[in-house]
Amino acid sequence: MDDIVKAALKKWPNVPDCYDWLALDARGDWYMRDDRIQAAGPFPLVKGSRIVHDKLKEFIHRNYDHDDRGAWFFQNGPQRVYVVLEAAPWVLGVQRGDAGFELDAHTSEPVHEVRATFVDEHGRLFLHTELGLGVLRSMDMDVAADALVAGVWPEPEEVAFEDLAARFGHVLAPRKG
Numbered sequence: 235m236d237d238i239v240k241a242a243l244k245k246w247p248n249v250p251d252c253y254d255w256l257a258l259d260a261r262g263d264w265y266m267r268d269d270r271i272q273a274a275g276p277f278p279l280v281k282g283s284r285i286v287h288d289k290l291k292e293f294i295h296r297n298y299d300h301d302d303r304g305a306w307f308f309q310n311g312p313q314r315v316y317v318v319l320e321a322a323p324w325v326l327g328v329q330r331g332d333a334g335f336e337l338d339a340h341t342s343e344p345v346h347e348v349r350a351t352f353v354d355e356h357g358r359l360f361l362h363t364e365l366g367l368g369v370l371r372s373m374d375m376d377v378a379a380d381a382l383v384a385g386v387w388p389e390p391e392e393v394a395f396e397d398l399a400a401r402f403g404h405v406l407a408p409r410k411g
Contacts, residue, residue: 235297239309246312253408256294256308257282257318260358260369262325262340264294267318277318277407295341304399305408316408321395323404324368326361328377335381339365348387354395361387367402 257265257277267282274280285291297309298317306317325340337345343365350362359370359378370378381387399406 235299235309236293239297239311242311243309249312249314251307251410252310252313252315253410254316254318256315258306258320258323258325258340260321260325261371261373262327264291278320298341300404303405303408304403305405307408318408319404319406321358321369322360322367322398322402324363324365326363326368326370326374328370328374328381330377330380335377335384335386337361337363339368351382351387351390352393352398353390354393354398356395358395359390360393360398362402367398367404 254272254277255267257267259265259278259281264285265277265282266285267277267280271280271282285294294308298306299309300306300323306319306323308315308317326337326345327340328335328337330336337348339345345361345363345365345368347364348361349364352360352362354360358372359375361368361370378387382390393401
């Protein structure tokens with residue numbers, strides 16, 4: 235977490251939390267969801283405005299964390315902005331590299347260990363890593379298939395999407411409480 239964020243938390247410790255205004259889709263894109271967008275429908279049916287400003291995305295990434303109940307948030311200064319997740323807390327990308335297959339998260343953090351793999355009823359590939367559960371970006375499925383065929387990652391287990399959040403302890407749509 236940024237030092238400026240820690241300082242703001244000390245200076246203003248009682249700022250109310252924010253819900254439904256920020257979302258992360260299964261491609262690793264962030265979306266702002268104002269009142270009008272929220273009224274138009276739930277995420278990801280109605281996404282909102284995609285955040286494209288690189289410095290803002292980097293700030294979100296550095297201050298992305300979760301609370302004790304598994305709800306993910308962006309600590310925006312003194313305000314905790316809870317994140318609506320389309321699929322998982324992490325969105326993962328895989329590329330072929332000099333050392334084999336290289337994974338990283340949507341936050342640019344490297345991923346070193348794949349503990350288990352899962353395929354849901356929608357054909358999405360989820361990886362349980364040292365960071366936690368992540369969904370693989372759809373554009374990387376060809377490379378991921380090569381990693382699976384090569385035996386670099388464990389054989390996928392079929393799983394119902396609705397069971398993943400309880401199994402891995404994350405909240406897709408945090409609410410007050």
